[in-house]
Amino acid sequence: MIKIENLTKSYGDLEAVKQVSFNVEPGEVLGFLGPNGAGKSTTMKMIAGFLSPTQGRISVCGHDVESDSMAARKIIGYLPEGAPAYGEMTTAAFLRFIGELRGMSASNLEARITEVVRQLNLSKVLEQPIDTLSKGFKRRVGLAQAILHDPLVLILDEPTDGLDPNQKQEVRSLIQGMSKDKIIIISTHILEEVHAVCNRAIIISGGVVLADATPDELEARSRYHQAVTLVSPGAEDIASKLKGLADVSKVEVEGNQVTAFPKSGKQIFSQISTLITQHAWQVSEVQLERGRLDEVFRTITMKGGRS
Amino acid sequence: MSIINTLVRRELSSYFATPVAYVFIVIFLILSAAFTFQLGYFFERGQADLKPFFDFHPWLYLFLIPAVSMRLWAEERHTGSIELLLTLPVTLWQAVIGKFLAAWLFIGVALLLTFPIWITVNYLGDPDNGVIVASYLGSWLMGGGFLAIGSCVSAATRSQVVAFIISICLCLTMLLAGHRLVLDFFAAGLPQWLVDTVASISFLTHFESISKGVVDFRDLLFFGLLIGLFLYATTVVIEMKKAD
Numbered sequence: 001m002i003k004i005e006n007l008t009k010s011y012g013d014l015e016a017v018k019q020v021s022f023n024v025e026p027g028e029v030l031g032f033l034g035p036n037g038a039g040k041s042t043t044m045k046m047i048a049g050f051l052s053p054t055q056g057r058i059s060v061c062g063h064d065v066e067s068d069s070m071a072a073r074k075i076i077g078y079l080p081e082g083a084p085a086y087g088e089m090t091t092a093a094f095l096r097f098i099g100e101l102r103g104m105s106a107s108n109l110e111a112r113i114t115e116v117v118r119q120l121n122l123s124k125v126l127e128q129p130i131d132t133l134s135k136g137f138k139r140r141v142g143l144a145q146a147i148l149h150d151p152l153v154l155i156l157d158e159p160t161d162g163l164d165p166n167q168k169q170e171v172r173s174l175i176q177g178m179s180k181d182k183i184i185i186i187s188t189h190i191l192e193e194v195h196a197v198c199n200r201a202i203i204i205s206g207g208v209v210l211a212d213a214t215p216d217e218l219e220a221r222s223r224y225h226q227a228v229t230l231v232s233p234g235a236e237d238i239a240s241k242l243k244g245l246a247d248v249s250k251v252e253v254e255g256n257q258v259t260a261f262p263k264s265g266k267q268i269f270s271q272i273s274t275l276i277t278q279h280a281w282q283v284s285e286v287q288l289e290r291g292r293l294d295e296v297f298r299t300i301t302m303k304g305g306r307s
Numbered sequence: 308m309s310i311i312n313t314l315v316r317r318e319l320s321s322y323f324a325t326p327v328a329y330v331f332i333v334i335f336l337i338l339s340a341a342f343t344f345q346l347g348y349f350f351e352r353g354q355a356d357l358k359p360f361f362d363f364h365p366w367l368y369l370f371l372i373p374a375v376s377m378r379l380w381a382e383e384r385h386t387g388s389i390e391l392l393l394t395l396p397v398t399l400w401q402a403v404i405g406k407f408l409a410a411w412l413f414i415g416v417a418l419l420l421t422f423p424i425w426i427t428v429n430y431l432g433d434p435d436n437g438v439i440v441a442s443y444l445g446s447w448l449m450g451g452g453f454l455a456i457g458s459c460v461s462a463a464t465r466s467q468v469v470a471f472i473i474s475i476c477l478c479l480t481m482l483l484a485g486h487r488l489v490l491d492f493f494a495a496g497l498p499q500w501l502v503d504t505v506a507s508i509s510f511l512t513h514f515e516s517i518s519k520g521v522v523d524f525r526d527l528l529f530f531g532l533l534i535g536l537f538l539y540a541t542t543v544v545i546e547m548k549k550a551d
Contacts (some may be wrong), residue, residue, distance in 0.1 A: 011550055048394040051550060073396045080394070084387035086317070088324040100313045101395045129324070145391070 001025050002047065002153065002183055007056035009042050009207075016042045018207040019056070024200075026152070029179045031198035031215075032187040035301055039207040040187040041081050044157050047185070048078040060153055074102070077151035079159055083142025087131035091122055091141050094130060098145045116144040119174055135162040143171065147178070154178070156186045160193060172197045191293040194218075205301040219291030221299075228272050229259045231285035238281055245271055259289075310397055314405025315412065322413055331375060335417045338367055343424065355432025360424055361442045361518045365482055365511060368453050373474035375413065376457025377467045379406050380545065384465040393549075399542050407458055407538055414450040418443060438520035445517030448530040449510055453478050455537035462544040465551075478510075485509030508533075 002024040009017040017039040024030050032040045045051040047058055049065045049072060058065045063072040085094055092113070099109040117123050120140040125133055130141055139162050146154060159175070160168045175184060175197050188194065194201050195215050203211040203218075211218060219225060232238055235256045242251050242258065247266035252259045262268040269288045276283055322328040339360065343349050347359025383389035392402055428434050457474040464470050483489045485506045493505050506512075513526045 045390070050390050050394050070396050070398070073394060076394070078391075078394045080387060080390040082387055084391050086321065086388055087386065088321050089317070093320075097313065097317050098395065101310060101397055103396065 001061065002185075003057075003059045004043075004047070005057045007043065007046065007058060008054050009039075009046060009051065010054045016207050017046070017053075020204070020207070020209055021056075022202065022209065022212060024183050024185065026181055026183050027179065028200050029175065029184045029186070029198045031194040031201040032185060032204065033189075033191070033194065033201055033297060034187075034204040038205045038301075040204055041157055042207075043204070044078075044155050044185065044187060045080075048076055048080075048155050049073050050080075074149075075152045077146035077149065077154045079142045079146040079156040081157040083139045085130045085138065085141055085145070088129055090127050090129055091133075091144075092126045094141065095144060095148060099148055102149045104149060112148055112150065116148055119147075120144050121170070136164060136167050139163055140167070140171075143174075152182055154182055154184045154186075156184070158188060159186055160188065160190065168193075191297060194293065203297065203300050210300050210303075215293065218296050219293055222289075222291030222293070222296045223261060224259075224289040224295060225291035226267060226269075227259055227261045227289040228269050229257060229285075229287045229289060230272070230276075230281075230283050231257050232281055232283045234282065238283075241275065241279070242272065245275075247271065310401050311405045311408065314397070314402065315409045318406055318409030319413060322409070327375075327378075328413065331371065331413075332417045332420060335367065335371055336420060338371075339363065339421055340424070342367070355428055355434040357424065357428055357434065357439050357442060358518075360421070361446060364446045365449065365514060368450055369475060369478050369482060372414065372450060372453040373457050373460075373471050373478065375410050376454050376474060377461055377470035379410060379458050380462040380541070381464050381467045381470045384462075384548075384551075385467075389545075389549075393545075399545060403458070403538050403541050403545070407454060407534075407541075410454050410458075411447075411451050414454065415447055418447055418450070435520065438518075441520045441522050442518040444522065445514050445526070448517070448527070449514045452481070452510060452530050452533045452537075455534040455541075456481065459537045459541045459544060462541045463548060481508065482510045485512050 005021050007017055007020040008015065020043060034040050046053050049069050052066060060072040061075055065072045095113050117126065120143055122140060122144060125137050130138060143159060146156065160171050163171060198215060201213060201215055201218055202209055230238060233256055235253050235258050239251045239253045239258045242248055242260045245268065247263050247268050248260050249263045250261045260268060260272065342363040343360040347362060349359050383392065393399065425439060456477050460474045460477060461470040480489060490502060490506060494502050513529050516523060517526050
């Protein structure tokens with residue numbers, strides 16, 4: 001497991017990460033969310049052992065990343081931001097180089113290369129210099145080097161950046177497939193990704209952890225949580241009727257779309273669907289909202305930014 | 308050891324995967340031949356030795372070695388691969404030494420490829436081959452000194468051009484440390500022992516004494532210490548500038 005205690009990183013007067021503490025257990029896929037410059041990458045760089053913390057401690061499976069750095073690095077696979085690689089090397093030579101530095105035996109290395117090349121669909125570009133590859137392939141080569149030694153801990157800084165929707169999906173299912181016994185930390189800007197792969201999310205802004213919860217819990221914080229949205233030509237008329245319901249706190253109309261918000265802790269979906277049948281409203285769409293992560297994200301990070 | 312070996316092999320193969328290696332070797336060979344025969348009056352002197360060949364090495368290295376060393380760390384920082392390299396189970400020392408050794412071996416290869424001039428002088432006359440071997444050794448050691456300085460400068464910047472220019476200036480200072488130009492600059496207001504110290508780090512003095520065929524332990528120690536010192540400085544600079 002990863003233990004992070006009171007982690008602080010300052011650059012001169014600027015504190016990029018302030019007193020961050022959290023633990024991550026095997027089986028957890030932790031999504032690291034936050035605006036640009038929030039301290040996500042800095043935190044990940046410190047866990048991976050690239051930067052030294054100004055204060056605080058990080059231990060990875062019992063190995064302190066400062067004092068027992070080599071042991072910690074051996075069990076970590078790391079994809080730095082932008083997936084840097086040695087551009088003049090071919091994909092195959094690059095993976096072999098990484099494996100040799102990781103001290104993998106020749107036979108194990110060949111077997112693992114075959115495996116990650118299959119997992120990430122790299123067979124077409126094995127003999128091509130990395131500089132000549134598309135952004136999506138470069139990112140996948142970066143991922144391949146991170147998972148090459150089948151590490152216990154995976155730290156991926158924006159693993160799906162620059163991938164097309166199909167490739168994003170493939171990478172997400174790859175991460176999910178590996179998540180059973182590993183600790184995975186990914187940072188991302190894409191909120192739908194949090195739902196797709198993470199079972200825990202930390203929102204960080206201004207170097208401070210503002211929220212630490214499951215994606216479902218985060219969605220429950222949204223004002224849209226359990227709200228009902230209808231699409232109908234008679235939106236105004238429907239809105240006035242919905243306002244009469246005891247459990248509805250507020251109704252918003254936008255064009256031909258009506259959203260009714262429940263009072264806290266109340267369920268309004270069944271009442272509304274009864275009304276629809278009773279009044280025979282012409283409704284083309286009814287939706288029970290789970291909560292909008294982007295709205296939660298904005299609320300949390302804007303509040304954190306102001307304080 | 309196998310880690311350094313892996314690093315050296317990767318670096319060397321990357322030199323030869325790009326035109327850098329070929330351009331360097333060709334230019335080094337052409338310039339060293341041109342200087343030897345045109346400016347050094349190799350034939351006109353009528354002496355069977357390689358003095359005119361080796362005399363120009365410090366000046367060739369002054370421009371050519373910063374061209375090799377400038378990419379050592381500046382490129383890693385520019386592409387971000389330094390973050391990958393230094394989060395692998397590789398110590399900073401292994402990385403610094405691996406990169407330096409690869410560049411030094413590469414200079415050694417370029418130097419060995421000047422062998423036709425050695426054959427020429429042996430064909431034409433009866434030179435003292437011991438002196439020639441010592442000169443080659445001295446030249447390679449001096450090249451290592453330039454490289455270590457360049458490695459340190461390269462670690463301080465992500466711009467290869469800046470690394471190139473600053474390396475040339477530093478190397479020129481080291482080269483001419485015994486010369487009036489540099490000494491006058493230091494002489495103003497500094498105690499005599501310090502001026503003498505500056506004078507004693509001149510590359511030219513140490514190289515000339517080796518290339519006379521006198522392999523003095525102190526000259527070897529000088530280049531060895533200098534390389535060690537600047538490689539240590541490289542690790543310090545990398546550690547300091549990591550966050551940028």
